[in-house]
Amino acid sequence: MLSILKSALNANSREMGIVSNNIANANSTAYKKSTANFEHIYSIHKSTDPDKFSGQGVGISDPRIQMSQGSLQATGGALDLAITGSGFFPVIQGDQIDSPFFTRDGSFNITANGEVVTNDGLKVMGYLGDEKGVIKNLIIPTTKQNSDQTTSIISNINVAPDGKITAVYGLDEEVIIGSFALASFINGPGLTPLGNNRFQNNAKSGVPDYGIPMNGSFGKIEAGNLERANVDITSEMVTMLKTQQAFSGVSRLLQAEVDITKRLIDG
DSSP: OOHHHHHHHHHHHHHHHHHHHHHTTTTTTOOOOOOEEEEEEEOOSSOOOOOGGGGEEEEEEEEEHHHHHHEEEEEOTTEEEEEEEEEEEEETTTTTTTTTTESSBBBBOOTTOOOOOOOSSOOOEEEETTTSSSSSBBBBBBBEEOOOOEEEEEEOOOOOOOOOEEETTTTTEEEEEEOOOOOTTTGGGSEEEETTTEEEEEEETTEEEETTTTTTBBOOEEEEEEEEOOOOOOHHHHHHHHHHHHHHHHHHHHHHHHHHHHHHHHH
């Protein structure tokens, strides 16, 4: 009995941690909430008769990520990008192109040398020019050398719904730079969360399939917007109250079991 009650305390404690993390990230850009998965624990018995099996408590498996779409928040930023539909932005640390991360947080910046990066410095991947075969670091040159040996400075960046990047130099000279790439997975909720709105693929999620927005099953890009977290505060608060009540009830049962056992021992 004590082991069963202990398993219930552990399960409720873990669910409380998951709910608390969801609430804490309610204002994080493109955060995807997680839910707890409870499992029955049964004793092992050679018989196939279900009456021979006895419950041994409750377990909780790895939290399941909910990949539902978050609402959009207009920012007006040229490199604030939201994905509506399926897909993740591939990003890398340094030159580790073979170990990409994936994110729905499209709040990007451009460095002095033209590299498109995330807020924490990861390089954003995409297609340069008309290439659609191999993804590379996206670079938007901040200046352009003209045929008359003058230099034009970048004045605007436009990103189309299909991910195409057009840079404007000087007053009105438009140059197509390339396009953002998206990655999709057979089992998106199976991705490993790493914090900072990043995910990594694993055996559950499968390998990434790269493509351009609005092509096949890939979603489209909404420039000037960011995706909000898909956390419903009211729903999370209700879950938290239920978990607190369950934890409190199990605690009282555990204390009663300890008191009864103590009386039996002392008697």
